[in-house]
Amino acid sequence: MAGDDKDTGKSLRPSRRNLLLGGGAAAVTLGAVGLAAKTLFSTTSVHVESFVTRGSGKSRNILVLTGSGRKGGNSDLLAEAFVQGAREAGHSVDVFACGQRPMVSCMHCGGCWSTGMPCVMEDSFSSLWPLLERAELLVLCSPLYWYSMSGHIKCAIDRFFPYSSKERPRDMAVREAMLLMVGETPLLRSFAGAAESYRQILGYKGWKDRGRLFVTGVDEFGAMRDHPALEKAREMGRLA
Ligand SMILES: Cc1cc2nc3c(=O)[nH]c(=O)nc-3n(C[C@H](O)[C@H](O)[C@H](O)COP(=O)(O)O)c2cc1C
Structure with missing residues (x-):
């Protein structure tokens, strides 16, 4: 033997x-x-999945909605990199921090447009809707919360409701969108729910998907600092 x-x-x-x-x-x-x-x-294994299409090259108005309650956190860093790239390319960018200016979800009260404004409720949506009416590209940048976009950003999306009314006197200018997300999970499939919700929203609104970026394995505050995904986000901004 x-x-x-x-x-x-x-x-x-x-x-x-x-x-x-x-x-x-x-x-x-x-x-x-x-x-x-x-x-x-490992919960620290990192994957970056990204996809982006090149824009027309013309300067445009872009609105970035960020969705974290953590100011300067990981998704904020991702958004910052995107904004940097977009401004380098000559685009005009507004950033609305849904986590810092929280709003409630739509109350489905039926008051849309009754005052001439899209919504009768008086909260931070009053500052958001003028931006929605001038941005051609909407960028949703959210941390992964419970396999979805965060509630902060979801409440803002819910408030787009007046622009789905048949009697709307005006519309959002948005025609295209991008999705940027970051999560603690090591698994890309944990983003599937958010990605599908994004896909359905775009289908319903007739918006074109211009790009998606999912970053796994990022949890601690500042973990995104010097992360290779920041360059991807910057590139998405440049190509916007
Ligand atoms: C309420 C809440 C829910 C979360 N749910 C998930 C989750 O379902 N999957 C995941 O991978 N990470 C989850 N996380 C972790 C965050 O996605 C992760 O910490 C991310 O880096 C936070 O980004 P931020 O710094 O931009 O807030 C959750 C965090 C919070 C606060």
Whole structure:
């Protein structure tokens, strides 16, 4: 039997050389197992999935909605990089921080346009709707919250409701959109719900999908700093 002391005639006492070789092999094996485990189970494994299409090259009005409650957090850094790229390319960009200026969801009260304004409620939506009426490209930049876009950004989207009314006297200028997201998850499929919701919204509104960016494995405040995904976001801005 291979390895049997009687067959090989070798001593059972491990030599120093064998110990070193054995230790080395064990370390390599453990390292490989560790790496596999890290890839499979780690919450810090990072994937960046992105897709973007080139715009017309003309300067345009862009509105970025950010969706984090954490000012200067990971999705804010992603948004900042996008804005930097977009401004470099000569676009005019407004940023509306839904997490810092929270609004309630639509109350479905039926008061849309009754005052000449899209909504009768008096909250931060009063500052958002004029931006929606001039931005041609809408960028949604959200952390992943419970497999969806954050509630902060979702409430803002809910308030687009007046612009779906048949009797609307005016419309949003938005014709195209992009989605940028970041989450703690190591799995890209955790973004599937948000991506599908984005796809359906675009289908309903007839907006063109201009790009998507999903970044996994990012959780701690500042974890996005110097992250390679920032360059992707910047590029999306430049191509907007
Ligand atoms: C309320 C809440 C829900 C979250 N849900 C998820 C989730 O479903 N999946 C995930 O991967 N990360 C989840 N996270 C983690 C954030 O996506 C992650 O920390 C992200 O980097 C935060 O980005 P920010 O700094 O822009 O807020 C959640 C965080 C919070 C506060």
